[in-house]
Amino acid sequence: MIKNILLRTIMMGGTDGIITIFNIISGIEGSKLNYKYIFILGLAALISDAISMGTGEFISVKAEQEYENSKDNINPKKNGIIMFISFICFGMIPLLIYYIALKINYKNKYLNI
Numbered sequence: 001m002i003k004n005i006l007l008r009t010i011m012m013g014g015t016d017g018i019i020t021i022f023n024i025i026s027g028i029e030g031s032k033l034n035y036k037y038i039f040i041l042g043l044a045a046l047i048s049d050a051i052s053m054g055t056g057e058f059i060s061v062k063a064e065q066e067y068e069n070s071k072d073n074i075n076p077k078k079n080g081i082i083m084f085i086s087f088i089c090f091g092m093i094p095l096l097i098y099y100i101a102l103k104i105n106y107k108n109k110y111l112n113i
Contacts, residue, residue, distance in 0.1 A: 005061075005074055006082060013053055013083040017091030020049055025098050035102060039095065046091045054084030 024045055028038045058080030065074065 005079065009057055009079050009082050010086045013050075013057075013086035014090030016053060017046070017050070017087040017089070018093055020045060021091045021094040025094055038098060042095045046088060046095070050084045050087040050091070053087050054080040057083035 021042055024042050025038050028041065029035075058076045061074055061076040061079045065072070065076065
């Protein structure tokens with residue numbers, strides 16, 4: 001049961017991190033702003049959203065335990081930290097891919113696949 005909850009936490013944080021940062025990259029690139037804004041806004045969004053997701057997971061697990069009067073050994077702090085870390089780790093993937101693509105070919109920042 002506990003492993004399922006941790007896996008759910010990792011997958012939710014990771015997926016949200018990838019989608020959020022990819023949206024920021026796409027929005028800035030689509031508006032033809034300077035590529036430096038992607039890294040500034042990307043890192044700011046990465047940190048603020050990770051804090052938000054981690055805090056939300058902590059509050060959610062704690063409220064669920066209190067509601068169900070659960071005796072499960074689920075640690076809300078641990079879940080919050082795992083959500084924070086997974087959001088950061090997975091959210092860095094689009095930023096790193098964009099950075100590598102930028103170094104390979106400055107004129108065409110998106111990879112033509």
